[in-house]
Amino acid sequence: MSTTTIEIDNAAYTGSISVHTGLFIDNKWVDPVEPDTADVVNPATGKKIAAISVGSKKDVDIAVKAAQKAYKTSWGHKTPGRERGKLLLRLADLLERDIDAFAALESLNAGKPFSIAKTQDMPGTIAHIRYYGGWADKVHGKTIESSEVKLAYTRHEPYGVVGQIIPWNFPMLMLAWKVGPALATGNTIVMKVSEMTPLSALKFCELVVEAGFPPGVFNLVNGYGTTVGQAISEHMHITKVAFTGSTLVGRKILEASAKTNLKVVTLELGGKSPTVIFDDCNLDQTLKWTTHAMFANMGQSCIAGTRIFIQEGIYDEFIQKFTAIVKGLGQATGDPFDSNTQHGPQVSQTQFDRIMGYIASGKESGATVHIGGERHGTEGYFIQPTIFTDVTPDMKIVREEIFGPVAAVMKFKTEEEVIEAANATDYGLSAYVFSENVGRAIRVAHAFESGSTFVNSGQLVEAGMPFGGYKSSGVGREHGEYALATYTQVKAVHVNIGLLI
Numbered sequence: 001m002s003t004t005t006i007e008i009d010n011a012a013y014t015g016s017i018s019v020h021t022g023l024f025i026d027n028k029w030v031d032p033v034e035p036d037t038a039d040v041v042n043p044a045t046g047k048k049i050a051a052i053s054v055g056s057k058k059d060v061d062i063a064v065k066a067a068q069k070a071y072k073t074s075w076g077h078k079t080p081g082r083e084r085g086k087l088l089l090r091l092a093d094l095l096e097r098d099i100d101a102f103a104a105l106e107s108l109n110a111g112k113p114f115s116i117a118k119t120q121d122m123p124g125t126i127a128h129i130r131y132y133g134g135w136a137d138k139v140h141g142k143t144i145e146s147s148e149v150k151l152a153y154t155r156h157e158p159y160g161v162v163g164q165i166i167p168w169n170f171p172m173l174m175l176a177w178k179v180g181p182a183l184a185t186g187n188t189i190v191m192k193v194s195e196m197t198p199l200s201a202l203k204f205c206e207l208v209v210e211a212g213f214p215p216g217v218f219n220l221v222n223g224y225g226t227t228v229g230q231a232i233s234e235h236m237h238i239t240k241v242a243f244t245g246s247t248l249v250g251r252k253i254l255e256a257s258a259k260t261n262l263k264v265v266t267l268e269l270g271g272k273s274p275t276v277i278f279d280d281c282n283l284d285q286t287l288k289w290t291t292h293a294m295f296a297n298m299g300q301s302c303i304a305g306t307r308i309f310i311q312e313g314i315y316d317e318f319i320q321k322f323t324a325i326v327k328g329l330g331q332a333t334g335d336p337f338d339s340n341t342q343h344g345p346q347v348s349q350t351q352f353d354r355i356m357g358y359i360a361s362g363k364e365s366g367a368t369v370h371i372g373g374e375r376h377g378t379e380g381y382f383i384q385p386t387i388f389t390d391v392t393p394d395m396k397i398v399r400e401e402i403f404g405p406v407a408a409v410m411k412f413k414t415e416e417e418v419i420e421a422a423n424a425t426d427y428g429l430s431a432y433v434f435s436e437n438v439g440r441a442i443r444v445a446h447a448f449e450s451g452s453t454f455v456n457s458g459q460l461v462e463a464g465m466p467f468g469g470y471k472s473s474g475v476g477r478e479h480g481e482y483a484l485a486t487y488t489q490v491k492a493v494h495v496n497i498g499l500l501i
């Protein structure tokens with residue numbers, strides 16, 4: 001049950017942050033049954049920050065037992081929604097109190113520019129927890145019209161113990177997206193965060209205790225996907241799993257459900273989102289939003305607008321100005337704690353290698369590197385913001401999710417042609433359209449085969465609006481009232497009030 005103390009000393013954040021490195025089960029810090037650790041690395045330097053405990057199937061079993069007990073004795077139907085809501089609101093307040101420390105951990109561990117972690121990731125996290133705190137006492141069923149001799153109604157009941165497996169690109173945001181609706185609706189949680197970015201989630205566990213959540217309501221079992229992740233997916237007493245990550249692993253989780261207890265699975269997976277820019281757009285705004293849609297979080301976003309379609313009349317001017325902006329982003333690449341930094345490192349050596357592999361593939365297949373295309377600096381996992389032109393639909397860089405700062409730009413003539421090209425992908429998570437012609441913008445937004453469409457903006461995700469994918473981008477929806485439905489099951493209650501036999 002160790003702790004590590006992380007010292008940070010720079011203009012953006014100065015202080016020491018202590019983080020427990022064990023597993024968090026039943027509101028206690030414990031060692032794994034079979035002690036093992038994984039190194040956590042600073043992606044800006046490639047150097048080790050800390051070692052954390054990693055668990056196994058045995059620890060998942062222990063956590064599930066704690067979560068089951070909590071569900072039956074102190075949460076679920078035992079704690080009214082208004083009490084659950086109060087705890088979530090208190091949790092949000094505590095996150096707000098500690099916002100700087102959380103932003104610093106996100107920055108150090110995930111490579112996010114500190115200023116962005118503090119003004120975007122953490123406020124989004126807090127807003128999400130607060131939003132679901134507000135929902136906790138508003139989840140209810142319906143009275144159904146039946147007959148004079150029957151009272152018929154439905155209850156929206158929690159599943160019990162839910163498993164949650166989340167990735168590294170937005171460690172705290174992804175945690176909030178999962179925790180908020182699950183706890184608001186009365187479920188208890190066994191969570192696994194990415195082994196690469198566990199620090200902020202470990203810190204979060206301290207606030208779970210401080211806010212007053214009963215033991216066993218939230219449990220964190222860190223570890224690898226093939227051990228802890230798989231054990232969660234296969235567990236017979238976990239009745240729902242929510243996952244964010246690759247389509248490959250999403251399929252494995254569905255398969256594990258099919259082979260075990262048919263647990264409900266919601267999946268938030270990959271994307272290859274189109275950005276469609278018409279001649280009649282507001283050029284200045286479109287340039288800024290397109291840059292945001294494409295390069296936010298170093299391109300490590302499932303809704304990144306990576307296939308950029310520009311109408312022929314504006315193509316040359318757009319490319320020239322877009323290149324200048326992306327050049328500026330390249331110049332603002334560096335130490336995530338530097339206040340001038342807008343673009344940090346990729347999260348890991350593995351992701352760095354994968355993205356550089358895609359860049360090599362683009363070059364080999366005949367695309368032109370318009371700007372970027374190389375690593376930035378000599379240490380850490382930095383990649384220059386990159387634009388490819390002269391691309392064709394069959395190229396890997398146009399078809400596959402790169403999950404890095406690599407855009408593929410194409411020219412189009414007509415609305416019909418671009419809708420077909422935009423939808424020519426197995427993915428369907430998000431899409432962007434830019435036009436000052438409202439009719440056209442809305443027509444195209446409706447024609448996109450995607451779970452979200454943004455008209456004249458970048459990645460403006462919010463807690464109240466549903467988030468999820470068409471096609472291979474996922475199953476189910478997070479956010480808003482829609483997420484509540486994925487964390488509750490409906491019970492029909494038939495009460496005989498007079499029918500005699």
Ligand SMILES: NC(=O)C1=CN([C@@H]2O[C@H](COP(=O)(O)OP(=O)(O)OC[C@H]3O[C@@H](n4cnc5c(N)ncnc54)[C@H](O)[C@@H]3O)[C@@H](O)[C@H]2O)C=CC1
Binds near residue numbers: 192
């Ligand atoms: N939709 C999204 O937001 C994300 C998409 N991705 C995509 O996935 C690609 C690969 O990134 P990875 O980190 O390898 O993604 P991944 O899908 O392997 O990892 C996501 C989470 O799943 C866990 N996991 C891995 N194997 C598992 C298994 N067999 N059973 C249960 N859980 C498992 C991981 O430990 C992590 O917590 C990225 O390049 C990107 O294309 C990655 C992260 C987030």
Ligand code: BAL
Binds near residue numbers: 170268301302304
């Ligand atoms: N995967 C959730 C949010 C994002 O990647 O943009």
